[in-house]
Amino acid sequence: MEKHVLALQLSHLLGEEFSREWVYSLIEIPKQEKFGDLAFPCFQLAKSFRQSPAKIAAQLAPRLEHDLFASAQPAGGYINIFLNQPVLTEQTLKQILTEGTNYGSHQFGADQNVVLDMSAPNIAKPFSMGHLRSTVIGNALANLAEKCGYETMKINYIGDYGTQFGKLLAAYQKWGDDEQIRSNPIPELTKIYVRFHEEAEQDPSLIEEGRHWFKKLEGNDAEAVKHWKWFKDASLEEFNKIYDLLGVTFDLTRGEAYYNDKMDGTVYQLKENGLLTDSEGAKVVRLDDEGLPPCLIKKSNGTTIYATRDLTAAIDRYNSYQFNEALYVVGHEQTLHFQQIKHVLAKLNLPWAQDVKHISFGMMLQNGSKMSTRKGKTILLKEVLAEAIDQAKTNIEDKNPALINKEEVAKQVGVGAVIFHDLKHDRRNDVEFSLKDMLTFEGDTAPYLQYANARAQSLLEKAKYVQEDAEVSLHDPNAWTVVKQLRLFPEMVMRAYTDYDPSKIARYLLDLAKAFNKYYAGTKILQEEQLHARLTLVYGFSVVLKEGLRLLGIHTPEKM
Structure with a gap:
């Protein structure tokens, strides 16, 4: 409050050319208490007033008067403000007593919705330290949003689709042991997944087998779907134990696979708007004007990619919740992906595309290197x-x-x-x-x-x-x-x-x-x-x- 009062008084004294917002942005909190509680530097005023900062400070300081100020003192090119300690102490304690845990709340988010895409672990893989960041950052942002008056929708967008699950299914066919998987699902599935990548380095044909099984999964092959559902249910059961321990809850848990039968509508929409082009047999949206590589929508073999699912999910979320902000709490290595998603949505003339925001974060490192499940290098x-x-x-x-x-x-x-x-x-x-x-x-x-x-x-x-x-x-x-x-x-x-x-x-x-x-x-x-x-x-x-x-x-x- 006192910063706003000081900004208002100074902008009034300085004239219309100097807005309250501009003055407020310059107000500092001195590092040493002997220099006061607030400080205003006058250096940026010297050119306009054709006077030294020290002279400007000396002229302004005596004119600053308010019940919240004990004194205003010029010091070189600064005005140091000493606040009225008894008045502000009483005001602060009274406010906390009155408001209790509501102290610190705001209402600038009232009647607005925030959707948060957070946590998002992949099924059949351990919940590693690498997943902690999205989970706790997203949870804290949701709490802060609610403290600021927003309604929130926390979505755990489970990674349950994509070519990696074709690889897992192929690995299961070769080395899966049903009894061991039932007794210890995540470690056993991780073990065969890691083995798949190790052996694929010597036998590249395994990669083709993985693609084959993903194609079967996309085609709703009964065997592929049966095992995929088993892996998913076992994974969610383990994830929920972690969430209970962390005290994190979600309003919606939904996997990427939910959008499998809805992506054709997105592809059709892109085609109708003249955005789809062929690229070596694949379907892409070109983003040359934005200085970005093309956004791949369909691979040359006809399978979709996670960009197609994210576009479909974003459209579905807006239609469902009419969000004012959609926050994707995802690591910074996905920055390009979310730039592409946002620009493709904008090309579809969706006005809410600007409200889609990638809340990026750094990696959790182990000895300076990124953790990786496929290399068996992870901390649970x-x-x-x-x-x-x-x-x-x-x-x-x-x-x-x-x-x-x-x-x-x-x-x-x-x-x-x-x-x-x-x-x-x-x-x-x-x-x-x-x-x-x-x-x-x-x-x-x-x-x-x-x-x-x-x-x-x-x-x-x-x-x-x-x-x-x-x-x-x-x-x-x-x-x-x-x-x-x-x-x-x-x-x-x-x-x-x-x-x-x-x-x-x-x-x-x-x-x-x-x-x-x-x-x-x-x-x-x-x-x-x-x-x-x-x-x-x-x-x-x-x-x-x-x-x-x-x-x-x-x-x-x-x-x-």
Whole structure:
């Protein structure tokens, strides 16, 4: 709020040439508190006013007056704003008390729909660490969208179609053991899939066998369909165990195969609009004007490709949900694919094509290399989660063996550690898999945040804090850093969603917890003077921290 007030006053003083939005974009938060709470640099005004930035700052500072400002001081080419700490502290605590978990919410997404394509593992393959990113980034974005007023539709678009399933069917015919597959489906199917690729390097005819079996699957051959359905059902059963552990749910789980009998309509639509051209026997949509290679719609042997299915799925989703945004949370290696999809939809004169957005993310790396199922080089998410929970359990036994609900707390801490390790990184960056870093219970981790909340809850319990008796008038300069962080939460929610970057919330929560821990270490919170007001600050901290972690998909135990 104070940034908006400052931007409004400055734009009024500077004149119509300088919009409030432009002024707002320049406002900074000083790195050192001695330089104030907000700062406005005057350097870009020098040319217009034909004066030095320092002189402009000296002229503007005395004219900035508001109840929220304690003072405005020129400093070189900057105006440093010191905010009215007692007024803003009271305002902030009162707002959190009134709004509770709704604090930080927005309504700019009201009456709008967001469809999220997320997770999307392939059947008959293990749910690896590589799939974690789409799942938790997509889940966090859905939570943020809802916090901003949107209605969301989370779709798990299962990879259950394509030439790789022809290869799997061919591998099953050669080496499949029904009894072993029934008892341990995913590892056994992965084993024969890996073997197929290993042997195909020596015997290229196997690739042709894979194509043959995919053609049979497309033609609804009874044997191919029967085994494909078996593989799919067994896979979904295993995936759901992972989703339950992560606390991730979907509004719709649908495989690519759902669109198998609907793609002809898309191909017809492309043909009617004069977009299909022949290319060495294949059917493509040329994208020369966009500087992109052609989008392959049908291969020369008549089989479809995933671009055809994605186009069909996008059209179906708009017809079903009339979305305002369709977010595809998919790795950055698919950037070209989604550029092609978006341009083909635009060529069909579909006005909503501009609302289709690829939310790309970096890879989960192992020793600097991409994980790959076909090469047998993967780390199973199930095993990582199990180890994280076990380590959390060990830590609890060491530090608090009398804790009630140890199993549940260990699950919340262990799973939270894995999720946070991913989400604290900018989604566009690659993440190096490190079990050691992920499970460190100190530093920039979820357990650090969860423990800060447990510490706050302990204070509230010890003091028998009752929200109805809360006081909000707190005159404590040491609390100001915490208050400022609490005031940032609504802005960080907005920025995290509009930038499609949950790491902004993760990094914010770390700053909030560090500010609180510093206050906790340097202040006798339970001393009688201003006790109830300080406890309200502790309560407000806990509300915001827990809500921020919830947005990331992480539970917060009351005791650890």
